[in-house]
Amino acid sequence: MIPTEFEYVAAKNLDEALSLLAKHKDNAKLLAGGHSLIPALKLRLAQPHVLIDISRIKDLSYIKEEGGQIRIGAMTTHYQVESSALLKKICPLLPETATNLGDIQVRNRGTIGGSLAHSDPAADWPAAIIALSAEMVAAGPKGGRSITADKFFVDLLTTALQPGEILQEIRITPPKGKVGQSYMKVRHPASGFAMVGIAVSLVIDAAGKCQSAGVGVTGVAAKAYRATGVENALKGAALDAKTIAAAAVHVADGVEVNRDLAASADYRKQLAEVYTRRAIEAAVARAK
Structure with missing residues (x-):
C-alpha cells in the first residue's frame, strides 16, 4: 500500500x-x-x-448560468453541486445525483470533472451527464474542443480525451417546459458504487405525453451509456404504468451486461429494468 x-x-x-x-x-x-x-x-x-x-486551480471551480447554459468547472466538488441553489431550481437531477455519491467526506473533496475523466463504469455522474446530453469542454495544446456526453465515455476507464488534454468544463442546456428528473441506484454493499444507476430527464407536454426523454445508465456495462431503446419507447407516448414498464425492458438492449461477485448478468439486468421503471415513475411524478 x-x-x-x-x-x-x-x-x-x-x-x-x-x-x-x-x-x-x-x-x-x-x-x-x-x-x-x-x-x-x-x-x-x-x-x-x-x-x-490541479486541485488548487480556482478558475476551474464554479457553477453558473450563461447564454442559456449551465456551466460547471471541472474542479467543482460534488458537494458544491449538491448544495447549489441554481441547480436545484433549473436542473435538480444534478444535486440529486451528487447526494447519492459516496459519503460527505467524498463529496467535500471529490470533483465532478475528476469523476467524469476517470470514467469508472460504476460511477454516478456519467449517467446524469448522458441523460442531460451535456457537452464536455476539453482544453489542450491545440486549444479547446467540445465532446458530447454520448461520445465522451469510450470504454472501461477510457474517455475521448486526447493525450495532453484536460477536462475544463461541463456545459448543459437545461430542458424547458414541464420537466421531471430522477436518479436512482442500487448501491454495492461494500463500496457504495452503483451496481445499477439510472438517470432520467423527461419533458412532458400538455396532453401528458412524453415530448423528450433522456435516460443514462451506469453500473450495467463496461461504460456508461444512453438507453436509446427506453427513450424511443417513451417519446410521444402517454406516460402510464403500462408504457413505462414496457419501455424499461429495453434498458440493456445491445449491451453486454456486467457480471461479478455482487450480481450475475441476469440479476443485474433485472435490477436495471426495475430501477429504470422506478426512475421514470419518479420523474413523471415530479414533472412541473
Whole structure:
C-alpha cells in the first residue's frame, strides 16, 4: 500500500497544468480530488513519474448560468453541486445525483470533472451527464474542443480525451417546459458504487405525453451509456404504468451486461429494468 516514488508539482493555473502535461506526457498523472487516483497509487496500479496537482486551480471551480447554459468547472466538488441553489431550481437531477455519491467526506473533496475523466463504469455522474446530453469542454495544446456526453465515455476507464488534454468544463442546456428528473441506484454493499444507476430527464407536454426523454445508465456495462431503446419507447407516448414498464425492458438492449461477485448478468439486468421503471415513475411524478 505504498506508492512508487514520484515528483509532485502543484499547477497554479490551467495553462501551467497544460504545459506540465505536455512536458511529461505519459509519465504524468493529474490529481483532482484524488478519490480514484490515490487508491490506484497505493496499489501501484498507477505509477506516474510526475503528479500534477490541479486541485488548487480556482478558475476551474464554479457553477453558473450563461447564454442559456449551465456551466460547471471541472474542479467543482460534488458537494458544491449538491448544495447549489441554481441547480436545484433549473436542473435538480444534478444535486440529486451528487447526494447519492459516496459519503460527505467524498463529496467535500471529490470533483465532478475528476469523476467524469476517470470514467469508472460504476460511477454516478456519467449517467446524469448522458441523460442531460451535456457537452464536455476539453482544453489542450491545440486549444479547446467540445465532446458530447454520448461520445465522451469510450470504454472501461477510457474517455475521448486526447493525450495532453484536460477536462475544463461541463456545459448543459437545461430542458424547458414541464420537466421531471430522477436518479436512482442500487448501491454495492461494500463500496457504495452503483451496481445499477439510472438517470432520467423527461419533458412532458400538455396532453401528458412524453415530448423528450433522456435516460443514462451506469453500473450495467463496461461504460456508461444512453438507453436509446427506453427513450424511443417513451417519446410521444402517454406516460402510464403500462408504457413505462414496457419501455424499461429495453434498458440493456445491445449491451453486454456486467457480471461479478455482487450480481450475475441476469440479476443485474433485472435490477436495471426495475430501477429504470422506478426512475421514470419518479420523474413523471415530479414533472412541473
